[in-house]
Amino acid sequence: MDQLLALRVFVRIAESGAFSKAADSxxxxRPTVTKLVQDLERHLGTKLLHRTTRRINVTPEGTAYYERAKHLIGELEDMDENAARARARPQGRIRIDVGSVLANMILIPALPSFRARYxxxxVDLGVSDRPIDLIGEGVDCAIRGGALVxxxxxxxxxxNMDWVTCASPLYLKARGIPSHPHELMPRAADATDKTxxxxxxxxxxxxxxxGRAFPLEFHKGGEQVLVHGQVEVAVNESTAHLSALLAGVGIGQAFKFMAAPHLESGRLRTVLDDWTRPRQPxxxxxxxxxxxxxxxxxxxDWVAEVFAPFDDQ
Incomplete structure (x- = not known):
């Protein structure tokens, strides 16, 4: 039995809650993962994990063993890192997860400079806008916007990035240019018509x-307006959202950096410029x-350098 590998596998299972997640990350x-845990439990003469058809629980003995194993693996990684620093040639593989637009417009274009430096x-780059479980999915670090959960x-x-409210010229020609956020909301046809x-x-x-659409958010002085509006097309991925705006499906809010090239080319136009939305961290x-x-x-440290020019603050 490779006891060190078995320790690493056990720690990953305890953190992710699944044999399959440990194997994939x-x-x-997967059969190797199962055998390593079985060999480790046989070697120790105690059960570390309680397995049912629905879930995996760490036993009390497993919890105590996990804490010691996690500490030991950390110490070993420190030894490896110190040796690597002594060679001044950092090595290995790093797994990153980042949102679509950030990946395509900021991170990926800069990756050659990272590869030249190191x-x-x-780099294994996962590109998605969905929330992820860093430990459970074996991700080293992620880049995300919004409130920290x-x-x-x-x-x-x-x-910290600015927003713009924008739409395509074709859409604005067909539907008009709003002068107030309230115009983005469904309204009655007239005073007597409830439709x-x-x-x-x-x-x-x-x-x-x-599965719910985020509202558009507008601030002006002390006034705040949240607009849910008539969402005719909705997506859950940032590059697709930009494509929807360019296609003319409606008005939306996008980060200034991603809209900027299309504003310069005339494929998008800003509206409601006297209203703002708080910068997103x-x-x-x-x-x-x-x-x-x-x-x-x-x-x-490198990511902080790359994103510095996009900091609107």
């Missing part, structure tokens, strides 16, 4: 978790662990 066949560090993660702010008719179409962005997130790998530290 470590790129090990040629022995290889998981307080167990370390978050380093890398940018609701759409004021404008909204190019919506909906949550991958709830973006963070790079990683697990809270005093044994932070040198390769992750290097990547986080």
């Amino acid at each position: 470590m790129n090990i066949p 040629p022995d560090l290889h 998981d307080t167990s993660l370390v978050a380093r702010r890398i940018a 609701r008719v759409p004021g404008h179409a909204i190019a919506g962005y909906f949550s991958s978790l709830t 973006f963070h790079v997130l990683y697990a809270s662990n005093r044994h932070l790998a040198a390769k992750i530290r290097l990547f986080v």
Whole structure:
């Protein structure tokens, strides 16, 4: 039995709650993962995990063993990192998860500079806008915008980004240019008609978790307006949302940096310019662990450099 590998597998199962997740994140066949745990339990003479058809629970003995194993693996990683720093050639593979537009417009174009600086560090880049479980999915760090939900993660702010409200010229020619956010809401046809008719179409962005479209948000002085509006087309991915705006399906809000090239070319036009939406913070997130790998530290520092020009604050 490779006891060190078995320890790593057990720790990953305890953190992710599934044999399959541990196998996938470590790129090990699932039968091998099962056998390693069985061999480890046989070697120790005790059950570490209680397995049912529905879930996996760590036994009391397994919990105590997990804490010691996690500490030991951290110490070993520190030894490896110190040796790597001594060679001044950071090596290995780092797994990152980032939203679609951030990946395509900011991170991927800059990756050649990272590879030139650290040629022995290889990047696995997961591109999605969905929330992820860093530990459970074996992700080293993620780049996300908005409010921080998981307080167990370390978050380093890398940018605050402005929004613009915009639409295609073809849409505005067909539906008109709004002068107030209230015009984006469904309204009565007249004072006596209770029928609701759409004021404008909204190019919506909906949550991958709830399936509900996020409202458009407008601020002016002390006034705040949230617009749900008539969402005729909604997507849950940022690149697709930009494509929907360019296609003319409706009015929407996008980050200024992603709309800027299309505003310059005339494919998009801003509306309601005297109303603003609060800047959105973006963070790079990683697990809270005093044994932070040198390769992750290097990547986080590099990401902060890359995003600095996009910080509207």
